[in-house]
Amino acid sequence: MRGHPYRGLPPRAFWRSGVGQQPAEALQDLYRRRFVIAPTDRIATAGSCFAQHISGRLRRQGYTVLDTEPPPRGLDGPAQARFGYGLFAARFGNIYTARQLLQLLEQARGKFRPADIAWQRDGRWYDALRPNVEPEGLDSVEEVQALREQHLRQVRAMIRQTDVFVFTFGLTEAWLHTESGTVYPTAPGTLAGSYDPAIHAFRNFTYEETLADFLAVRAIFRKSNPSVRFLLTVSPVPLAATAADAHVLAATVRSKSVLRAVAGALSERHEDIDYFPSYEIITAPFTGGRFYEEDRRAVTRAGVDAVMQAFFSQHPRLAAATDAVPAEARPVVCEEAMLEAFGD
């Protein structure tokens, strides 16, 4: 009897047993952790809106989730989210691209000086690098700078304290300050500021750029803590709008394909980087789009549940887990969705 290389492979290796015969909500053996996250490991989260779900659920399951910029007493859950507290490891708002993340860390270390960071709207001032964390804006440019300085101190603390850095890649498309290369999380003129083609430019980051940017991020963390580990995901949330002269669906697939390929390459090449397939769970064709809301963009609660079930099958609930504060009590904050309001 002749053998072949597929003989003896586990059920997860075959589509029929790995997917076809499995419920879409709970694929068995989809994810195998690369490393154990101990109860004492300090987890820092960052990334696009979808990362907020991961952060909240990890906290509820008893993991040590870093919050270097905790909310003041008195702010309740919705108010905390409105002011950007408790969403990520520091109050940096959503970070959509690897370049934006890299520039944040470099700025915190004094190695990068962003340009044009105070944007105006209706007489109020906004931090262009995190415009959503002060929904009512600030009184002056000086206040933007003072709050940003404080924020950068906490980002430095995050770099020092992190044992596991969880990052959700969101986009490859971004708007830049052309001369300095400063990457903004939102297009100038949407939440605040004004668009000037002589100053601002559109950029769609490539595979090579995104890979290099994240490797630079990794190097920064490892300099402070050589044993730091990384857990990467790709946001399954499609682009709200594209500026890439393409249909938004094609632009979404381009963007997510690049991000997925980068995440895959990083985890294949580096033992300290794990990839968690939340993107696959939500977007796979066999789910028939059931994990998306009616707008075919926002992820449903059932989708988040399916993702986290797969995650916690490998990183189990800890003794300190609590159901006291449901993750849903805290709204997900997503500047990018605001583009829909400006789409016409």
Added chain:
Amino acid sequence: MPGRGRPLRLCAIGNSHLAALRSGWGLCAAAYPAVQATWFGAMWDGIAQLRRVGGALRADHVPKVEATLAWTSGGLRQVVFEDYDAFLLVGLGLSFTSLARLYGTNRTLSQSKALPFKRLLSEAAFEAASKGLVQGSQSLALAGVIREATPKPLLLVPDPLPSEAAAKGPEAALWRHLASDADGASLLARFAAQAHLAARSVNAVFIPQPPETRASPPFTHDRLRRGAVRMKPSGDTLFEETDIGHMGLEYGAAVISSAVAALGIHAS
């Protein structure tokens, strides 16, 4: 409201600060023959255990609280809304001290930096946090429950401002700063505005601390600490000399008189 010849039946519910009003009522009740007060007290967060069951507030799932209600009220184990004409909530975390402590660790760009602090906040975030301290208090939570059950008059009395002795206590730096810096007066005004607003949101009335009890801002006259007691089933016991947050019967008499006046009843 009371019928002809029948006294106004006032239901006072509170935490440890209730003791001052209850003692103070002993001093001034004779001047208010048209008022009959019933006191329901519980320590710490015991009042938070009260649940509305039909036409009453009950704590029958927490026997310890139920027992406390009974001995503070003279045997009543529940607050039956129909049995009272007006409600008075005392203390229950409606506290300027909470706002002062928020200021102690957080500051806006326009506030003083003379006292060290941990974190800079935007004015909007500071305002939201201070508003949250008021609206998240047990007093406002219970007021909401009572308002859902009955349209009867509802008054909210805050925790007393700390005694002047606070300027020598463990948080002396904070209190001295608030006494000498314009931020102190500004914080007091912010607290009063937010408390009035929060009370109005549940169709209640906020009763500010009577002026005659107040020393130079932001303190209560130190002499009013005299006779401050803890309510205990075996009999009231005096607070420690170091306690700067609880007041005695003279303070309580001034506050209850002020509350009753807000109901349109004045001393005879």
